[in-house]
Amino acid sequence: MTFETDAAGERLPNGERRRWWKEAVVYQVYPRSFADSDGDGVGDIRGIVDRVGHLDDLGVDVVWLNPVYESPQADNGYDIADYRAIDEQYGTMADWEELLDTLHDHDIRLIMDLVVNHTSDEHDWFQNALTSRDADYRDYYIWREGRDAAEVDETYDVGPDGEVPPNDWESFFGGPAWAYHEATGEWYLHLFDRKQPDLNWENPDVRDDVFEMMNWWIEKGIDGFRMDVINLVSKPEGLPSTDPEAGIRTIDRVTNGPRVHEFLGEMRDRVLDRGFLTVGEMIGDPLPGEHARRYVSPGPDGDGLSMLFHFEHVLLDRGERIWETTDWDLTDLKAVFDRWQAAFADEGWNSLYLNNHDQPRMVSRFGNDGEYRRESAKLLGTLLHTLRGTPYVYQGEELGMTNYPFESLDDFRDVGTLNPVRTALDRGVVESFDAVKEALRANSRDNARTPVQWSDEEHAGFSDAEPWISVNPNYDEVNAEAERADEDSVYHYYRRLVEFRHENDVVVYGDYDPLTPDHESLWAYTRTLGDERLFVVLNFADEATTYDAPAELVGDATLALGNYDDDDGVDETLDLRPWEARVYRTR
Numbered sequence: 259m260t261f262e263t264d265a266a267g268e269r270l271p272n273g274e275r276r277r278w279w280k281e282a283v284v285y286q287v288y289p290r291s292f293a294d295s296d297g298d299g300v301g302d303i304r305g306i307v308d309r310v311g312h313l314d315d316l317g318v319d320v321v322w323l324n325p326v327y328e329s330p331q332a333d334n335g336y337d338i339a340d341y342r343a344i345d346e347q348y349g350t351m352a353d354w355e356e357l358l359d360t361l362h363d364h365d366i367r368l369i370m371d372l373v374v375n376h377t378s379d380e381h382d383w384f385q386n387a388l389t390s391r392d393a394d395y396r397d398y399y400i401w402r403e404g405r406d407a408a409e410v411d412e413t414y415d416v417g418p419d420g421e422v423p424p425n426d427w428e429s430f431f432g433g434p435a436w437a438y439h440e441a442t443g444e445w446y447l448h449l450f451d452r453k454q455p456d457l458n459w460e461n462p463d464v465r466d467d468v469f470e471m472m473n474w475w476i477e478k479g480i481d482g483f484r485m486d487v488i489n490l491v492s493k494p495e496g497l498p499s500t501d502p503e504a505g506i507r508t509i510d511r512v513t514n515g516p517r518v519h520e521f522l523g524e525m526r527d528r529v530l531d532r533g534f535l536t537v538g539e540m541i542g543d544p545l546p547g548e549h550a551r552r553y554v555s556p557g558p559d560g561d562g563l564s565m566l567f568h569f570e571h572v573l574l575d576r577g578e579r580i581w582e583t584t585d586w587d588l589t590d591l592k593a594v595f596d597r598w599q600a601a602f603a604d605e606g607w608n609s610l611y612l613n614n615h616d617q618p619r620m621v622s623r624f625g626n627d628g629e630y631r632r633e634s635a636k637l638l639g640t641l642l643h644t645l646r647g648t649p650y651v652y653q654g655e656e657l658g659m660t661n662y663p664f665e666s667l668d669d670f671r672d673v674g675t676l677n678p679v680r681t682a683l684d685r686g687v688v689e690s691f692d693a694v695k696e697a698l699r700a701n702s703r704d705n706a707r708t709p710v711q712w713s714d715e716e717h718a719g720f721s722d723a724e725p726w727i728s729v730n731p732n733y734d735e736v737n738a739e740a741e742r743a744d745e746d747s748v749y750h751y752y753r754r755l756v757e758f759r760h761e762n763d764v765v766v767y768g769d770y771d772p773l774t775p776d777h778e779s780l781w782a783y784t785r786t787l788g789d790e791r792l793f794v795v796l797n798f799a800d801e802a803t804t805y806d807a808p809a810e811l812v813g814d815a816t817l818a819l820g821n822y823d824d825d826d827g828v829d830e831t832l833d834l835r836p837w838e839a840r841v842y843r844t845r
């Protein structure tokens with residue numbers, strides 16, 4: 259199969275350039291939890307090959323595969339020990355090649371996860387770096403001497419007596435971001451787990467090796483990369499501590515560093531300038547507009563990524579810590595999306611997601627996973643597929659999968675949940691599991707990582723063996739087999755959404771204009787391209803809501819898509835049922 263690189267895509271009536279990745283729907287596969295073919299309780303690549311039919315029927319265009327590289331799995335593969343090998347747990351390189359070929363045979367492209375802010379501590383580079391202060395690969399990582407404990411007003415329970423870490427940065431998984439290495443008497447930086455040492459991108463050899471590795475995967479025939487925490491690769495000069503008085507936290511210090519655009523520009527020139535789908539994960543809140551623009555701008559001062567993932571909407575209900583939640587309301591959510599739709603109205607492109615492997619299930623978070631599970635899952639799907647940008651469907655989302663009812667800390671597997679909670683329990687910052695149970699149920703990444711529910715058989719048809727993490731007990735009701743058998747299911751609605759996008763340029767390229775930014779439960783907007791217009795109205799509520807729609811929009815509107823099975827007619831007064839979503843074609 260060959261894909262044109264569309265380097266100079268045709269222009270649409272509003273000036274937008276046609277690109278294959280703008281028209282695509284991406285489906286995210288988290289291999290550990292997708293399908294287990296060899297009965298060890300862990301998903302694998304052959305399991306994905308066996309299920310390509312599911313993806314093909316859904317109609318998606320691209321698979322983003324979470325890491326399958328050789329890894330000790332401290333962070334489920336985001337700790338890579340060998341970038342050019344497949345982890346045994348997931349299969350072999352031959353299995354991976356078969357997956358690529360099978361996907362391509364079905365006209366589905368494959369993008370791989372690029373995790374190059376850090377490696378595993380078991381990577382050969384790091385193992386070499388540990389041998390001495392002047393080891394060949396020492397400078398591939400970020401090493402510093404500790405500070406004199408007597409001179410700082412901080413307490414730590416790590417490192418040798420009298421010494422504290424080089425600065426006060428905290429790991430995103432809790433505790434200090436530095437680990438002490440006794441044999442060489444220095445500390446290395448790890449912004450995530452201590453088994454994930456940060457690479458030193460200042461060293462040109464690191465960049466050479468990373469770019470060479472990327473080209474190696476491209477030669478194998480992949481279609482792009484999802485770039486893990488890519489806005490962390492350039493660290494600030496001097497690695498200054500945080501400044502609580504000025505409100506500067508670790509994350510503010512380490513994101514969008516001074517050389518990040520230079521590094522990404524180099525990557526663009528040496529690897530990516532060929533029409534791939536590239537999506538950069540940009541952590542931090544907010545993501546400064548000037549940086550956002552540069553990351554995705556195709557212009558001469560842009561890094562040329564296709565799109566980015568920002569975090570602003572998925573941080574609305576989060577406190578500083580994983581055991582803290584805050585309230586969100588629909589006006590906040592709309593404000594975030596409206597701002598991002600406007601930011602890339604003329605240049606740049608949005609990715610559209612409401613959940614992924616790091617976020618709880620969207621129907622539990624933004625919808626109603628009880629009485630209106632189906633309706634709200636479809637409504638959220640309608641939103642994702644009718645905003646301007648490329649939609650990302652996270653495995654199981656198309657089945658309306660929900661959060662897991664966690665009962666104890668033993669139910670969790672994720673370092674990003676366990677590390678901070680255990681540290682907080684040890685230090686007495688958190689009293690007991692029960693005190694944080696509700697928040698963890700709402701926030702934990704493990705909500706997304708329970709096995710995909712394929713059927714109502716044992717282990718939800720995911721595996722013959724006990725899975726590595728429990729199956730959601732609602733699998734007897736929520737599963738792919740039941741969804742496929744029911745024309746009215748979330749799954750079939752998603753198929754229609756994908757098809758709708760493929761058949762209508764206005765869905766992909768149309769301008770976005772919000773109509774109800776201040777309404778507490780309605781989100782209405784239009785999408786316009788030339789003389790085509792869509793009018794979308796979504797009722798984010800368990801109650802019916804009436805909307806006095808602008809007369810010119812409803813005049814000759816016809817319903818193109820909706821999540822209730824009957825057409826309730828169109829009038830200036832629209833009576834929307836709970837979680838009702840309607841997409842009209844209008845003028």
Ligand code: GLC
Nearest residue numbers: 333336373450486487615616
């Ligand atoms: C990203 C990944 C997440 C991982 C982290 C460290 O945020 O999505 O799963 O834990 O980076 O690699």
